[in-house]
Amino acid sequence: MNNYNYDWKKYLTALLITAFIFVTSIAISNHFSNQKLETLRLIGDSISIDILSSDTQFDLLEASSCEAVDNSTFSKELNALGERLSFAEKQRSNTEEVQLLKKQYTLLLIKDYILMKKISTRCEVEPIFVLYFYSNLDDCSDCTRQGHVLTFLREKYPQLRVYSFDYHLELPALSTLLSISGITTADILPVLIIDDEQYKGFMELNDLETLPLFKELEAQRIAEEEAEAEEEANANSSDASDTNENNSNEIE
């Protein structure tokens, strides 16, 4: 006959150990989330300082500063910050913190946009940027697809700057930008502003590629590829002629 002596102490110990593992795992996960947010903050602060520095430099040097101002790395850094923020938003951790960082990021985008506009006007350089207004809520079914198209174009043309703005983000500077751009309702999203022209609703990749900005970018890309190919060919032929010279020297 079985005699059931319940070892309640063991059940309780198991429960406590399980709870401990759970709590520890949650604590470790939160620690990593906070670290990620700290990383975002540092990147944001770093970009903020760089933009402020360029802006100040530009103001100090006036017209002669066109060559001096070089913020080509911002494009990559801003993109990287944007991607990380998007990831953190999806993780749903520390939502308030993420929203604050998103606002900081948006302000940096606006600041960078203003600076780029100044440079393009003062230095008579073609603007290589796109303003993109979207919504993450259910009121914009085409926004996801438009985002994919712009990501593809950004990867194809690394010098292209895409300034993405979340329509529903509560930020006074963004509200002003929306007002200036004539965007008063989410019904018309997604909206692209390219070369001061406004395009409402989803823009196909083929249609975008016919615009002057992208034609120019494509021409630049082809020219760069041809230049690279020529350089490689020259390097190969000079290697070949060196080899021939060595061989003829040996024969002699």
Add this chain to the structure above:
Amino acid sequence: MPVTEILMYIFLFATLFFQVFILLTFLDTRKDLFKKRNFNISKFPSVSIMVPCFNEEKTLAGTINSLLALDYPKEKLAIIVIDDGSTDSTPDVLTQFATNPQVKLYKKENGGKYTALNFGLERITSDLVGCLDADSFVERDALKIVVSYFLNDKSVDAVTPSIIIREPKSIIQKIQRAEYYGSIFLRKMLSYLGAIYVTPGPFSIFRRKVFTDLGNYEHAYNTEDFELALRMHNNSMKIVNAHEARVTTIGPYSARALHKQRLRWTFGFLKNIIDYKHLFGTHNGALGVLVLPSGIIALLTIIFFVSVSLYNITILSINKIIALQAVNWKLSSPSFSFDLFYLNTDASLIIGIVLIFMTIVAFTYGRKIADQKNLLIGEFILFAVLYVFVAPLWIIHSFYNLLLAKSTHWR
């Protein structure tokens, strides 16, 4: 927090609790577990081992020979072979044993394993009764070890051995070998808890009074070994595990054969659990309060995680298709950059890692208990990877059959 996330953490908590409890049991009992025991017995109760068979021409001779080679007085050991209407050359294989005084051969019309076992039971009068599947092989000292467990504790009513997969050839057999090490560990821990819930076909031995008191085997959805164990618990009978007694068995060769076997086991588990639902609760020790509920939770957990994973994969695939469609199927050049920022550091993943670690501990000690020296790492990885894809299929199939009141088959 969404409902799926809450459910996920509930399932993880329950699974983790069970694992922690089993490992605590191991910590309590490891001295006894690895104690060197003396199996020199002075008493030799009479034993009958039944070998039910149906179309086992390839392995039957080996099975019977392994029984004949047992280190036990020949006059005390009878081997009862019941041919359940084989249609291959099983009868021809049996002719070589016709003149052996230890072996009794019977032939009957096909009726299923439990009918063959009951046929044998009606012709047995020995103290102890056991069975051995016709594709299993016992080690020489297995019976002496099992008998010593009966002699040392008069309250023991049944003893189960350690079952090891024999000479695995296919990948499916290799992953079963790893899996069986985990089972060896679990079965021993359940033995210490008095909560063994199955008396498996390969070499489970009973006092004959189990059958005289409780009756013969039932059909029990082709899982009579499981039903008998529950019936024994229902009557407060004691089942223990003699881990030193080793039996090797041939596992299903193909994924399809494995699926069929496990579908039968899981479906049988579910149906028998429903029949014996009164065993749940605090009046049946660890079996009722922990083991049986954990069995159900384990199955539901697997279904939940598979469903969630399939859903996520589907959403990911749909999003990828939308993305590619948006750019007219032009693929951008792939860039591989590993960024720690994107590493998943969710609490559920950390808990998952802890669970995997605990499983490795269980498998390692199971292997030690089975005294096996084969390389395990490769098989464990195979087990972890393939099982994740193979096991959910038979589990979902079992629940499907359960809900649609279908039945399973032996062959």
